[in-house]
Amino acid sequence: MQALVVAERVIAQVFKDKRTMAMMFLAPLFVLYLLFTILGSSSDNVTIGTVGLPASFEQIVKEETPARSYASREAAEEAMKELQITALVYLENETPYILIEGGDVSKNAQALRVIQSALTKQSAEQGQAVNKQLLEQIKQLQAQLGQEVSVPAEVAPMAVRNPQIDFLYGDKDAGLFDQTAPALMGFFIFLFVFIISGVSFLRERSSGTLERTLVTPLKRSSIVWGYFIGFFLFVVIQTLLIQLFMVNVLDVTQSGSYSLLLLVNVLTASVALSLGLLLSSFAKSEFQLIQFIPLAIVPQIFFSGIFDLSDAPTWVEVVNRLMPLTYAAHALQNIMTRGAGIDTIGIDLLMLAGFIAVFVLLNMRVLRKERPV
């Protein structure tokens, strides 16, 4: 009940502060639009799966990138769904078929390049083998006939049949922005909510109004919940705006459930909200709060799935698991590019909710500094 009184006041305050409103609603859209415009492309390491191809083919692929062979197409596709392989090559009626995972654009391109060059090389080698065989037979014929037979110096290698390419998810038009967009969306929602909630709570502290509020019979938990509820309203609006902008205006690939996506975004924003409130307790000024950003926020972008961490040292993996954005980005990417449902990202939702609970509790705890009861 008291929390609602605090929430009502927070809401009234934000409505009066046009700059904060603009910062909350328009700044993320502007930044995302900029990124959308400038993003180019890059490349990554990929693993390629094969079914029923000659060992020589796998050998050629392995010169460039890891490869695995599978007993059946089903097994291979399963592995692809678990993201163990990026692309799958199999033969049907002598024609090579390529299946691309499609969730990660730079990996797609890389996989295609490796496979096609391997196919070309292999058929060249096959062609040479055929040549050798032919020459052998010709020599035998010459010996039998005792006379010269003119042979062409070289037999053209067997032509590669054009491979058939399919995508498991998405299509090959997807740009790099589509691939990084889910993670970036999570990151910017996080960043802006963190700054706004942190600065507002800090202002409350430095202006003495927090102390003044705590002189009343208000419970400490009520002020934390009050802030949480008050900002939550704006967070939902902001998230909805960002999501609409990304999916409907920038036309980023969105193959999953719209409401599930919204849920993940709102949870992400709530983590940022509670973290902002918490860290503002350890800052004496707005400047000090901003100093937390390179420490607590920016590193999270490294773990948000934009960069491939599979080769990183163990401690990085540990840090990765402690970062809320790791889970947010994982969920967002899976929903948007792979159309994943609650069964795939349920654990991410739980982790995000866990972060919120921990930060809110810590918040109530550190408010003891302000008032012991």
Added chain:
Amino acid sequence: MIVVQGYSQSYGKKDVLQEVDFSIERGEMVGLIGPSGSGKTTLIKSLIGMQIPTKGTVHVFNEQQPTLKVSKQIGYMAQSDALYNDLTPRGNLKYFGKLYGLRKKKLAERIEYVLDFVDLARDADRPIHSFSGGMKRRLSLAIALIHEPQILLLDEPTVGIDPKLKRTFWEEFEALRSKGVTIVVTTHIMDEAERCDRLLLIQDGRLIDAGTPQELTNRFGSIENVFIQKEGM
């Protein structure tokens, strides 16, 4: 009403108040005087229950501070105005009134009453960031009074306001005292000290003397000497 026994307060290694003992009766107006940095604000904060005494006890209405049980009985005016500048005076009063648990009708009544009391009725719906220092001080007093507290803790209420407003403030304090409100006020100013029933002299974190303005005048020669004496001690 207020009983402080063997009270010491330290922040980390810094001892701010040491072995303070005093008690205040209902309806008294008590002045806390002492140079800045002597610990007046620290003492006020313990009376409201914003910190746990390092040593000793602070009781208000027979309840040991800190406790939320007596928060409704205490009105507090901080040394610096703690106002929501984005809101109007009415918005601020509404917020604090609700936190003290005032119901709709009562709240509306009290808001009009205190706005009138501090003469802000005409500016009640203007945003605060356009207010003068004096107007903000008046609003701070109005907020301290919104829930009809039995005890009023005023931390340098008249710093930075003009003499005319200062006089109004003191007339208001006296009006409240005559209604039985207990008032503790910190001050630097001689004529303010003279209007109190009793004075507590604090220096370097110790309560060095206490008594009526008359008693202290007799002891130090004049009320002016009380201030100078303790500065030089």
